[in-house]
Amino acid sequence: MTHTAELPDFGADRTLFFIFGATGDLARRKLFPAIYSLFREGKLSERFAVIGLARRPRTNEQFRDDVKHSIEEFARYKSEKDHNWEQFAEHFHYMSLDINKLEQFQQLKTVAEQLDAKFDIGGNRLFYLALAPELFGSVSYNLRDGGLLETEGWRRLVIEKPFGYDLPSAEKLNEQIRQVFQEEEVYRIDHYLGKEMVQNIEVVRFANAFFEPLWNNKYIANIQITLSETVGVEERGGYYDHAGALRDMGQNHMLQMITMMAMEPPSRMEPEDIRDEKVKVLRSLRVFHSPEEVARHVVRGQYDTGEMKGKPVPGYRDEEGVPDDSATETYFAAKVFVDNFRWAGVPFYIRTGKRLPVKTTEVVVEFKNMPDNVYFSRKTKLEPNLLVFRVNPTEGIYLKMNAKQPGSQWGIVPIAMDFCQSCEVGINTPEAYERLLYDAARGDSTYFTRWDEVALAWRFVDRIESAWRDHSSELHRYPAGTWGPDAAQQLLAEDGFKWWPVNGQLEGEVVWATPVTSK
Numbered sequence: 215m216t217h218t219a220e221l222p223d224f225g226a227d228r229t230l231f232f233i234f235g236a237t238g239d240l241a242r243r244k245l246f247p248a249i250y251s252l253f254r255e256g257k258l259s260e261r262f263a264v265i266g267l268a269r270r271p272r273t274n275e276q277f278r279d280d281v282k283h284s285i286e287e288f289a290r291y292k293s294e295k296d297h298n299w300e301q302f303a304e305h306f307h308y309m310s311l312d313i314n315k316l317e318q319f320q321q322l323k324t325v326a327e328q329l330d331a332k333f334d335i336g337g338n339r340l341f342y343l344a345l346a347p348e349l350f351g352s353v354s355y356n357l358r359d360g361g362l363l364e365t366e367g368w369r370r371l372v373i374e375k376p377f378g379y380d381l382p383s384a385e386k387l388n389e390q391i392r393q394v395f396q397e398e399e400v401y402r403i404d405h406y407l408g409k410e411m412v413q414n415i416e417v418v419r420f421a422n423a424f425f426e427p428l429w430n431n432k433y434i435a436n437i438q439i440t441l442s443e444t445v446g447v448e449e450r451g452g453y454y455d456h457a458g459a460l461r462d463m464g465q466n467h468m469l470q471m472i473t474m475m476a477m478e479p480p481s482r483m484e485p486e487d488i489r490d491e492k493v494k495v496l497r498s499l500r501v502f503h504s505p506e507e508v509a510r511h512v513v514r515g516q517y518d519t520g521e522m523k524g525k526p527v528p529g530y531r532d533e534e535g536v537p538d539d540s541a542t543e544t545y546f547a548a549k550v551f552v553d554n555f556r557w558a559g560v561p562f563y564i565r566t567g568k569r570l571p572v573k574t575t576e577v578v579v580e581f582k583n584m585p586d587n588v589y590f591s592r593k594t595k596l597e598p599n600l601l602v603f604r605v606n607p608t609e610g611i612y613l614k615m616n617a618k619q620p621g622s623q624w625g626i627v628p629i630a631m632d633f634c635q636s637c638e639v640g641i642n643t644p645e646a647y648e649r650l651l652y653d654a655a656r657g658d659s660t661y662f663t664r665w666d667e668v669a670l671a672w673r674f675v676d677r678i679e680s681a682w683r684d685h686s687s688e689l690h691r692y693p694a695g696t697w698g699p700d701a702a703q704q705l706l707a708e709d710g711f712k713w714w715p716v717n718g719q720l721e722g723e724v725v726w727a728t729p730v731t732s733k
């Protein structure tokens with residue numbers, strides 16, 4: 215399968231989607247809206263069907279109502295404006311099923327065959343597990359033993375994160391799944407890889423003559439990745455307290471973003487070639503071997519009571535499902551190294567946290583300063599060049615550089631070019647789940663994580679987790695609504711750097727920020 219902007223659309227329009235966990239939060243907020251957008255965009259034709267599966271009883275009509283409500287609340291296209299709602303809804307069916315009951319899978323087989331024939335699907339089956347990971351093994355076995363994998367078309371398994379809790383549990387999970395599915399049939403979701411601007415990283419890197427030659431330790435001083443959230447743990451306290459920020463965001467989204475920034479150009483734009491390059495980055499990640507190394511490179515924090523938008527909010531330990539004495543981190547910052555030829559000595563600073571002042575995802579590339587003996591820099595202190603990938607909420611690319619101050623003889627001022635992609639493209643930008651569902655349905659696994667990537671990411675994370683667990687490293691409490699512990703500032707300060715402001719705040723640092731738009 216080629217990985218190009220214009221993939222052939224075979225396959226995507228003939229898919230029987232099995233949504234396990236159809237009454238859950240993920241299905242409601244992400245999956246149904248994504249399927250609807252694909253339909254509205256003409257990426258799903260008439261030859262598809264969706265079977266919603268969960269234990270709760272629902273009629274088809276009730277299920278279609280649930281789907282409609284979820285679309286009204288969360289989809290980028292609104293259903294009331296759609297004259298074809300009935301036409302869309304008739305593709306949705308519901309069956310009450312308990313994952314642990316094999317005989318119900320045998321009934322599901324019959325339902326699936328009927329829908330397949332009705333919509334002329336050709337036997338293509340996509341099993342989406344929007345379920346707790348403990349159920350993944352049982353579903354796989356029962357799909358096989360219930361005869362659902364005996365089909366003339368393709369079959370694919372889409373799995374949600376978290377994929378395991380650590381390397382041993384991930385290995386066990388993988389063994390269970392692999393008893394039934396081949397690796398190339400398994401699509402492990404990391405929804406950050408479905409984000410428009412994360413996918414744009416490789417394009418900006420490899421399609422621009424003025425970035426590619428500079429993309430190494432000779433010219434880049436450091437790279438900063440921020441994934442900040444304003445929300446607390448919401449209703450997920452039970453899950454989150456077991457996981458923490460490093461497992462919830464670090465093991466997957468943040469390490470994946472590092473791979474996109476650091477990988478070598480693939481020899482071909484094929485899924486396996488791209489994933490091979492990402493694996494090489496993960497293999498080169500410096501693993502911290504001692505608790506002292508962990509303490510020097512990683513800071514962890516937990517939010518305390520504080521204020522968000524002027525309103526008081528509870529601390530983490532007061533959240534539902536969280537023990538009063540919880541030592542789980544809701545924030546971490548780390549200095550990470552990719553020990554290979556290209557990146558030796560370049561720190562990748564990463565940070566993520568809940569209850570921070572803004573919701574944003576940004577990647578900042580800070581270039582090295584010009585040599586001091588250059589004529590200009592003796593007169594004026596030059597600011598470093600920055601390239602920023604704005605992933606969320608604004609999608610765009612920001613470039614900060616130095617230019618002559620108009621009218622002055624030697625004055626140099628920082629200026630910026632600011633391309634706001636989301637201002638231009640707006641509603642047409644597909645959301646991450648939409649893109650990934652579409653990719654899975656047409657068999658493009660580029661933006662899904664392969665098993666070796668997952669295993670290497672756990673190898674890195676497990677060392678940190680065990681140092682935290684066994685050596686009671688410091689847990690910094692930070693007030694909700696602030697940028698996290700001061701120790702995270704220190705992590706950069708000791709190298710002579712600072713976290714650059716995110717979420718558009720860089721504008722304050724330049725004299726002109728010119729929006730570059732195509733209008």
Ligand SMILES: NC(=O)C1=CN([C@@H]2O[C@H](COP(=O)(O)OP(=O)(O)OC[C@H]3O[C@@H](n4cnc5c(N)ncnc54)[C@H](OP(=O)(O)O)[C@@H]3O)[C@@H](O)[C@H]2O)C=CC1
Binds near residue numbers: 234269313314345374
């Ligand atoms: N929600 C989110 O934003 C995200 C979720 N995820 C992951 O996605 C997965 C699902 O999350 P989420 O939707 O939030 O979870 P929920 O708890 O909201 O939903 C779980 C679903 O599983 C069903 N279920 C539970 N037990 C069984 C069973 N024995 N047989 C059949 N169905 C069962 C439930 O339905 P019923 O009770 O009717 O059986 C429900 O539909 C998890 O792995 C989560 O970590 C990942 C990223 C983000």
Ligand SMILES: O=C1O[C@H](COP(=O)(O)O)[C@@H](O)[C@H](O)[C@H]1O
Binds near residue numbers: 443463575606
């Ligand atoms: O995977 C997860 O991601 C969300 C943040 O995703 P985003 O697309 O809104 O940035 C995070 O809230 C959640 O804890 C985590 O499990």
